[in-house]
Amino acid sequence: MVGVRRSDLFLPATRETPGAGSDAAKLLVRTGLIRNFGSGLWAVTPAGQRVREKLTERVVAAMDAIGGQRVRLPGLQYADRWRESGRWGGFEDEMFTLENRDGQAMCLAPSHEEGVVHLLDGRVRSHADLPLLVYQVESKFRDDHARNGLVRTKEFTMQDAYSVHVDEPGLRETYREVRAAYERVLDDVGLEYAIVEADAGVIGGAASEEFVAPVSDAGGDSDRLVYCTADGCRFGVTDEHDGSDAHATGDACPECGGDLAASDGIEVAHVFKLGTRYSEAMDFTVDTDDGSERRVEMGSYGLGVDRLLQTLAQQHGDSDSLAWPVTDWGSAAPYRAAVIPVGEGEVLNVAERIHDDCGRDDVLLYDDLSVGERFAESDLLGIPATVVVGNTYREDGVVDVETETGTEELAVEAVAECVERFAAGEEEEEESGCGSGAIG
């Protein structure tokens, strides 16, 4: 990602607010990160796409680290495999169906259990080829009643993963690994969440858990979540699950004794032990040690990339501006830093020099708009660091670097390294915003 000049950037901030949805959904429209394409459909602008790419990179890295292999399955599929699995015409009426020009029945895949069985079946012949964990990051389609921006849409980007095993203990192990990988992703991007036992719904299978993020206003599209507020405890229950009545705000957490709280909740990820649900319906078997055939055990896992973007905005921003958390991993903010010149001439030259120094990173140079608009927009976008070249530079030859931990003065040549370290999340661990480079 190279440095971006504001004058070149298409970032269509607007006063328009969509009719429905949470404050965060409306704010994503107002900031210009997304634009509506009719009920349940959204386009993502260059700034919004940068957030999506950062989130995608994070989840890809976490999946690769546990041996996940990235594949790509068609989103458009024929009916045959769906009839075999018994999900054709089902899926809670949310499956888009159509015909090709030769009259063959097709659908837009809402999930890919059938696709993965077709990809692997007949090629994975022996128990020695297992376990396998494959994943993709592609569009899914569900004819859902659209509401609340990117959280409930007709087309959305999701990282979905599928594992195949000889037996149930093998499934349990990979299930734990993917569950831990999802925890890492959500911790890294700075999301607060609980892990709740869940209903397997249209995916089916033996057991499943949801990652649910508490939010103050889910825009009418939410479970009610009771969750533990203690650091690192992920206990939670939602009202879709039996027994949620047993817990309420103020109760002690049954896992750690911490305080429970209640709020709206948005599901951002879901992990399923499918068991033999699909291998039985679709007759997917492998040879075992003793030469007999055995139906494989499968797991299914999904983490919504677009959903995560909006849920992060929802948890950390307010109704007037976005705020992207900065962690050890970094930040999902569209730009790690904004360089704002206050004035023209030498001040602008210095700002451009700083921007060039940071040039190979994602830093936004404000070379248009009025000075007031520059500060307002970088605040609205939640850009975590702002480099201000203005009065302090004119008086003392130094620039102000503003982050949530405060403002400090830096020599011009120290800014790029500071921004680099800040973006890598190191800022959190230091007393001073940028450590050794500090002058003030």
Place this chain on the structure above:
Amino acid sequence: MVGVRRSDLFLPATRETPGAGSDAAKLLVRTGLIRNFGSGLWAVTPAGQRVREKLTERVVAAMDAIGGQRVRLPGLQYADRWRESGRWGGFEDEMFTLENRDGQAMCLAPSHEEGVVHLLDGRVRSHADLPLLVYQVESKFRDDHARNGLVRTKEFTMQDAYSVHVDEPGLRETYREVRAAYERVLDDVGLEYAIVEADAGVIGGAASEEFVAPVSDAGGDSDRLVYCTADGCRFGVTDEHDGSDAHATGDACPECGGDLAASDGIEVAHVFKLGTRYSEAMDFTVDTDDGSERRVEMGSYGLGVDRLLQTLAQQHGDSDSLAWPVTDWGSAAPYRAAVIPVGEGEVLNVAERIHDDCGRDDVLLYDDLSVGERFAESDLLGIPATVVVGNTYREDGVVDVETETGTEELAVEAVAECVERFAAGEEEEEESGCGSGAIG
């Protein structure tokens, strides 16, 4: 991309060959890079996906370098904008249409001129906001009669870009830049191609050019191409264009005087000067200097990622094995190198150590299959460098590094750096396969 162990890899090589298409299409199935999902639909396996990612990275870098801004438009769209542009129900009967649960007419976008107008219209108000160049790398859908593997499908990944301008000279300049960026991409990945004047077809507009790759067998899905064989000359004509009869094999190139040749040709990219075709139909205007309104000029550009993958395979492989060119940029091969131990024990240990040394790069360690199968598969896949740990190691303590320029012996500790430099394309410029590290 981390190192991969063959025993963990899902790479379903098969004797199955699809009923139709070129040798390359069949070979991509036999090597296990793709798997058929019914007429016109394909899944991509982990090795195939690696090629797609490398090609995508290359085209993204080229677009970013000329100021392209990546966006994401929905693939599923409502009819309204298509009715406005006049393309609803048209598109040579290749547009997939469907209804949502509320009975609203929708389609799967075969291209995104309408989408880009909707993304920008009302947000780009003034000539000062232009020019703009946006692009995406996403699925497109066309209900085409499927044949020839990834070249003609119902769902495919394409990098499509769109530019918007105040006037025609502005369009001409960006058109030239994108055209040059596409040349860079194709040169980098090692494709031979001609640039031919073309019919604008269903995209429409004032003028267009196609990038057409000569291949010996286009699997029945091809234009007939007459092209110049001289180095660096891109002259070509196809039989879809008037005047192609004027040129034949053996004639002198009208541009450079070089030799013309004839062959099948596959279109891998297309650049269009749309002019005001869409801004007139959809009333997309900007304010000009003098306060009046003006319909914008637009350009449209597309480079098929999946198509490029297969066309590369077609041009450089033969009917028995793939071969990915290595250039200054590197190579689109799924793995830059394979490490093949011939034997067990110490030989396997050394192979694993070399694989670990190369570990952060895309190197495949053959830790399963028979020795014969290891060589056969790495050859079939067209992996450009093979590191063999066997007799030479047992006798002299060195390993053999085999590339198309020959075999040389290297000390174990020199292999990782050699593979790194080879993958970066530096090999081409040196006498010896890996330069200073060479012993033999």
